[in-house]
Amino acid sequence: MAVGKVPRWLSLASFLSVVIVLVAVSADASVPALFIFGDSTVDCGTNNYINTTRNFRGDFPPYGQDFFGKPTGRYSNGRVIVDFIAEYAGKPLIPPYLEPNADHSHGVNFGSGGAGVLVETNQGLVVDLQKQLSQFLEHKAAVSERHGQTLAEEVFSDAVYIVSVGSNDYLGGYFGNPKQREKSTPEQFVGAVVTGIVESIKMLYSFGAKKIVVAGLGPMGCIPALRARDESGSCSAPxxxxxxxxxxxxQGALSQLEQFLPRLTIVHAQFYDFLLERLENPSKHGYVSGDKPCCGTGSCEGRCGAEVPGCEHCSNANAHVWWDPYHPSESIHRQFAEAVWNGTSPYIHPVAVQELFKPAAEPHHYDDKLDLFVGDPLQQLVSESILMT
Structure with missing residues (x-):
């Protein structure tokens, strides 16, 4: 049986029905499941299974060369942050939702490279955040049907949720879109993106989430692709x-939201200062370069691919902060994962990520009709966010 009331915006491709029948709940109930949403910072292969362009794929050499020995769809020379989080939690790599015959017993990764908070960001080429939430709801319904609603509620209420998204809305959806800049000021656009994130967190809460990690954006103006456009190679301050x-x-909006949603813990992972420190003092943190990517210089024209004629490729990717013109190296992913897992201040607040993987003392129960916490003072507000068109 399905869980809760299915929102009107839920519309999934028919082939997903083949995937969801293979879901299972975690065999090790003592370790919470992990569910991941976002963009290329967390994508572990989703875009391998959708109809998109090369710009939104990482399934060709030399991606993945330093850990997997082959491209996996990750936008890295190896692993990304959620791979390390899973390892520290004692879990295997969390597979993408769209991967056929994948083992979803430890969690699911819905992240899609190029995805945004706003549906119109790279629309038609990626799985946007709203679509990812739709996929999660269908996954939850399948688990409930297969294993029973009571067990499903315990699994999803105790799980850890990671959300890492937003940069594509700004880089492509705003700064890369003159028409959008004519329609709205930066402040107005930030308001729209932040509102979308808040609504998405409310939806996750209504679906059963109570432990959510929200990753902040890095200093986007310092990505090599933008610095290459400046004659002096400087970061774009705006x-x-x-x-x-x-x-x-x-952070301000979610801190207020948390006060009104019972039993919800939102953890903020601050990537901005973490990355800026390594960009400004690369040698202090074990890097030889904080401005040039390992792959994507020379005649690459902003691309990273072994088949691009004249494209330069360094010999030690993890000695660089940047892997390609847009994405950090595996080493950066590992260092940041270590920081947030261990609770290194000021990069994680209010608790270390490892604290979230401690199982709940007792399961929480939900209203059978709306799948909300019984007695939730914002029940009507959250209900409206689910049913929006």
Missing amino acids: VSAVASAHNNAV
Whole structure:
């Protein structure tokens, strides 16, 4: 049987029905499941299974060369942050939702490279955040049908949820879109993106989530692709300023939201200062370069691919902060994962990620009709967010 009331915006491709019948609940009930939403910062292969362009794929050499020995769809020379989080939690790699015959017993990764908070960001080429939430709801319904609603509720209420998204809305949806800049100021656009994140967190809560990690944006103006456009190779201060404003607005809005949603814990992972330190003092953190990517210089024209003629490729990717013109190296992913897992201040607040993987003392129960916490004072508000068109 399905769980709760299915929102009107839920519309999934028919082939997903083949995937969801293979879901299972975790065999090790003592370790919470892990569910992942977002963009290329967490994508572990989703875009391998959708109809998109090369710009939104990471399934060709030299991606994945330093850990997997082959491309996996990750936008890295190896693993990404959620792979390390899963390892520290004692779990295997969490597979993408769309991967056929995948083992979803430890969790599911819905992240899609290029995805945004706003549906119109790279629309038709990626799995946007709203679609990812739709997929999660269908996954939850399948688990409930197969294993019973009581067990499903315990699994999803005790799980850890990671949300890492937003940069594509700004880089492509705003700064890369002159028409959008004519329609709205940076402040107005930040407001729209932040509102989308808040609504998505409310939806996750209504679906059963109570332990959510929200990753902030890095200094976007310092990505090599933007620095290459500046004659002096400097970071774009306006772009990074928007990222900083976004982070402050998200943290403030979610801190207020948390006060009204019972039993919800929102953990903020602050990537901005973490990355900026390594960009400004790379040698202090074990890097030889904080501005040039390992892959994507020379005649690559902003691309990273072994088959691109004249494309330069360094010999030690993990000695660089940047892997390609848009994405950090596996080493950065590992260092940040270590910081948030261990609770290194000021990069994680209010608790270390490892604390979230401690099982709940007792399961929580939900209203059979709306799948909300019984007695939730914001029940009507959350219900409206689920049923929006």
